[in-house]
Amino acid sequence: MSNVNRPIGELVLGYWRLLDWQFSAQQCIEFTEKALELGICDTDHADIYGQYECEAKFGEALKLQPSLRDQIRIVTKCGIRPALASKGLAGKANHYDSSKAHIIASAQQSLKHFATDRLDVLLIHRPDYLMDADEVAEAFITLKQQGDVLNFGVSNFTPSQVALLQSRLDFELVTNQIECSVVEMSALENGTLDQCQQMRMHPMLWSPLAGGRLFSAQSEQAIRLQTVLRQVAEEIDANSMDQVAYAWLAMLPSKPSIVLGTGNIERVARAVSALTLKLNKEQWYRIWQASKGHSVP
Numbered sequence: 001m002s003n004v005n006r007p008i009g010e011l012v013l014g015y016w017r018l019l020d021w022q023f024s025a026q027q028c029i030e031f032t033e034k035a036l037e038l039g040i041c042d043t044d045h046a047d048i049y050g051q052y053e054c055e056a057k058f059g060e061a062l063k064l065q066p067s068l069r070d071q072i073r074i075v076t077k078c079g080i081r082p083a084l085a086s087k088g089l090a091g092k093a094n095h096y097d098s099s100k101a102h103i104i105a106s107a108q109q110s111l112k113h114f115a116t117d118r119l120d121v122l123l124i125h126r127p128d129y130l131m132d133a134d135e136v137a138e139a140f141i142t143l144k145q146q147g148d149v150l151n152f153g154v155s156n157f158t159p160s161q162v163a164l165l166q167s168r169l170d171f172e173l174v175t176n177q178i179e180c181s182v183v184e185m186s187a188l189e190n191g192t193l194d195q196c197q198q199m200r201m202h203p204m205l206w207s208p209l210a211g212g213r214l215f216s217a218q219s220e221q222a223i224r225l226q227t228v229l230r231q232v233a234e235e236i237d238a239n240s241m242d243q244v245a246y247a248w249l250a251m252l253p254s255k256p257s258i259v260l261g262t263g264n265i266e267r268v269a270r271a272v273s274a275l276t277l278k279l280n281k282e283q284w285y286r287i288w289q290a291s292k293g294h295s296v297p
């Protein structure tokens, strides 16, 4: 994999489902190390994953194996405040908070959870309708000056929200982390990926297999996609449908970082070899057609 000069590599391990995997700290180390051997050094987290438990769980692994920290990059997110009254953390409704105080407090809490002195990338998790771009910029600048966070980005932002925040910063946002897969293609149509290409910013794509629904759903769209993904897999000598779904994303000209959601190292290895697969344009559009249920005009 070519990760040279990229703030975030072509494949990223997503740890949203870490509690579901029921890994011990030792198993978490082994999973992360095996992925490193496969060339994946980026890890994706968020303060709220696992009701605030996932970051600390990953941190337990880093405490047990401190040498791991310098071999990986940590991307994490802040800005969502769920209604977790029992934990005394928030109010009665889920809400967003992109105030300077909350961004800084959340980043500092993440540093503690990961038992580290720096976060490689901090993202604002969701666009906050009450976001004051000057205030977010102030928080980012403070965290950068303190050396707490090296790079910044956003997640689920519209192009105009990215442009607004970027206009207040004299350094570049490194990513917009968005949902994109053969099932969910709106980022191709709403200007989000065009903007990434324009800014030469690599998007991070979450739920690249639609959270596994690509394989389990019985909808007409899923059935059409499964048929065509199998067909193309045979044509290009791929081992499986998931490889074709990853190869389809990797062809996007914004050169995305694909955020894997699997806790299965064999599936991670399949994703790595998927990056060597190439679809031709007809195969790429055949998958687009299967997703949409109609041909391009």
Ligand SMILES: NC(=O)c1ccc[n+]([C@@H]2O[C@H](COP(=O)([O-])OP(=O)(O)OC[C@H]3O[C@@H](n4cnc5c(N)ncnc54)[C@H](OP(=O)(O)O)[C@@H]3O)[C@@H](O)[C@H]2O)c1
Pocket (backbone or CB within 6 Å): 013, 014, 015, 016, 017, 044, 045, 125, 155, 156, 177, 178, 205, 206, 207, 208, 209, 210, 211, 212, 213, 215, 242, 259, 260, 261, 262, 263, 264, 267
């Ligand atoms: N920024 C945001 O708002 C946002 C939102 C959601 C997610 N994320 C990030 O994106 C990451 C990836 O999202 P995701 O977990 O939804 O990714 P995904 O890869 O679309 O879905 C992962 C799920 O699919 C299953 N799966 C994978 N390969 C499979 C296969 N070949 N056959 C059947 N099932 C398969 C996995 O199970 P196994 O573990 O058994 O393989 C897992 O349950 C998350 O970890 C998180 O870091 C960000």
